[in-house]
Amino acid sequence: MKREIADLLDEKRRVVEEALKSCFKEKKSPEKLYKAMAYSVLSGGKRIRPILTLLSFERCGGRDISQILPLACGIEFLHTFALIQDDLPSMDNDDLRRGKPTLHKATDEATAILASDALFSSAFELFSKMEIAESERVRVIQEITQAIGPDGVVGGQVIDLDQEKDFNPKTLRHLHYKKTARLIAASIKCGAILAKAPQRTIKILERGGVYMGMLFQITDDILDVVSNEKTLGKRTQKDMVQNRLTYPGIYGLDRTKVWAMGYAKRAKGYFALLGEPFEVFQDITDYILTRSF
Amino acid sequence: MKREIADLLDEKRRVVEEALKSCFKEKKSPEKLYKAMAYSVLSGGKRIRPILTLLSFERCGGRDISQILPLACGIEFLHTFALIQDDLPSMDNDDLRRGKPTLHKATDEATAILASDALFSSAFELFSKMEIAESERVRVIQEITQAIGPDGVVGGQVIDLDQEKDFNPKTLRHLHYKKTARLIAASIKCGAILAKAPQRTIKILERGGVYMGMLFQITDDILDVVSNEKTLGKRTQKDMVQNRLTYPGIYGLDRTKVWAMGYAKRAKGYFALLGEPFEVFQDITDYILTRSF
Numbered sequence: 001m002k003r004e005i006a007d008l009l010d011e012k013r014r015v016v017e018e019a020l021k022s023c024f025k026e027k028k029s030p031e032k033l034y035k036a037m038a039y040s041v042l043s044g045g046k047r048i049r050p051i052l053t054l055l056s057f058e059r060c061g062g063r064d065i066s067q068i069l070p071l072a073c074g075i076e077f078l079h080t081f082a083l084i085q086d087d088l089p090s091m092d093n094d095d096l097r098r099g100k101p102t103l104h105k106a107t108d109e110a111t112a113i114l115a116s117d118a119l120f121s122s123a124f125e126l127f128s129k130m131e132i133a134e135s136e137r138v139r140v141i142q143e144i145t146q147a148i149g150p151d152g153v154v155g156g157q158v159i160d161l162d163q164e165k166d167f168n169p170k171t172l173r174h175l176h177y178k179k180t181a182r183l184i185a186a187s188i189k190c191g192a193i194l195a196k197a198p199q200r201t202i203k204i205l206e207r208g209g210v211y212m213g214m215l216f217q218i219t220d221d222i223l224d225v226v227s228n229e230k231t232l233g234k235r236t237q238k239d240m241v242q243n244r245l246t247y248p249g250i251y252g253l254d255r256t257k258v259w260a261m262g263y264a265k266r267a268k269g270y271f272a273l274l275g276e277p278f279e280v281f282q283d284i285t286d287y288i289l290t291r292s293f
Numbered sequence: 294m295k296r297e298i299a300d301l302l303d304e305k306r307r308v309v310e311e312a313l314k315s316c317f318k319e320k321k322s323p324e325k326l327y328k329a330m331a332y333s334v335l336s337g338g339k340r341i342r343p344i345l346t347l348l349s350f351e352r353c354g355g356r357d358i359s360q361i362l363p364l365a366c367g368i369e370f371l372h373t374f375a376l377i378q379d380d381l382p383s384m385d386n387d388d389l390r391r392g393k394p395t396l397h398k399a400t401d402e403a404t405a406i407l408a409s410d411a412l413f414s415s416a417f418e419l420f421s422k423m424e425i426a427e428s429e430r431v432r433v434i435q436e437i438t439q440a441i442g443p444d445g446v447v448g449g450q451v452i453d454l455d456q457e458k459d460f461n462p463k464t465l466r467h468l469h470y471k472k473t474a475r476l477i478a479a480s481i482k483c484g485a486i487l488a489k490a491p492q493r494t495i496k497i498l499e500r501g502g503v504y505m506g507m508l509f510q511i512t513d514d515i516l517d518v519v520s521n522e523k524t525l526g527k528r529t530q531k532d533m534v535q536n537r538l539t540y541p542g543i544y545g546l547d548r549t550k551v552w553a554m555g556y557a558k559r560a561k562g563y564f565a566l567l568g569e570p571f572e573v574f575q576d577i578t579d580y581i582l583t584r585s586f
Contacts, residue, residue, distance in 0.1 A: 028443065030452055033447070085410070088403075090401070118442055118447050121438050122438070124417050128434040129435065137427075141417060141434065145415070146418070148414050154410045158404070161403050
């Protein structure tokens, strides 16, 4: 199973890569800005969010892939926006991302900030121009603003950087929910919205997506502790060094793995409610779980 | 006339202030983020963009002001986003804005960047939830992404900061068009869209808005040269010091004023095509022109 799911993810990843590349084919002005945007967007990555969007659309009966690609690309733009900003000197101050210099190292800080803004804006431009009913475009934009704004990624980053934060499990879960889980859940949910899935299916996929997102962040934290810099392509153990709020920091590695298994179980429980076509989401959940074990 | 238009702008400004304040009435989490957003949004300012939105809606026959206020507030959020970022150490590195410490001085750099992001995201959330037809929400979002993204404010800032830029009049106009004129034109245009104005009216208002926006930026540049720090509440003559691309820098003060009059004339020429209810835009154009003379 693990082999099959790896192949499926790889196949979808290639579709996403092609679509992302095509966003930067045309030469546009200011060239410096587009180059910076492309540098960060096309520097690899797992593409897990847009892949989930594609799969959700597909499994909910969506057929015309051209309908879903702008959504998938826009979501990856927003993820890239968050990564560029995370790496900034005033935030995590990282020099490496995916084995390459971070954008502010490859260009300069102002260009990195402006490229992240441009990706943000371009994502919403993509969403507003999707070739689907206007009511669905509006719904997707509402979902995504909630997943990326003060109640999502941006709000999560504020909690993450707060020096006076409570190091308690409730804050930790709140942080992971905002910073990671909401956008992953929205990636799955919006794919289903575009495929005009029934309300119940959308709701269940969203709930499963939240637990998958929580799991994803935990396994990221575990990998940060156990990996070495070379294999991950970014500075590791920084969470420990910077006294960041993480599962391994609060619970230790063994109990963190128990938490991970718990989240995986809950995610799979939701996906199982939807029957056979949605088994792929159970498989992906297992795949995420085992990447850190 | 100047007295009357000043009173009208003041009356509308108070409406905008009230609406902006109500956006921050509810206590929300993370508190630190909302406080930072409110600090910058509620620190005064001319509110010229949202005022233009209100007036355009009104003069195009829009009646229910509650329909237009989310658009007006969202546009001011986006303007504030741009101001926060302009002031950052990696950009203009300003300590004062509207006579108060800039946001990164009052908080820290990361919080300032994240508050600007949150304003960006909240603006699109407001647009997506406006109580108007979904088709018009989508249209407004398309207009605004173009005015704020790589072809608008963000792209203009890249040109503005580019150390290797050509100091030629064409680049200068391109810069002002992107950085200032497009968002001002969109503010007027979107008010008209929400009032369901005829296509011709929308087009003419947009064109007049572009020239009004060009005029606005020129008068800002003139004020920067002739004002002193105390009256303007921000560091002045920085454009000269930093060798920025401006009209006074390229043409000198006298010829810049001729340019300003030329833009005012063109703006008023468009507004005049729409007859009496739209005379207010001619008056505002004159008001902007004379503020710098």
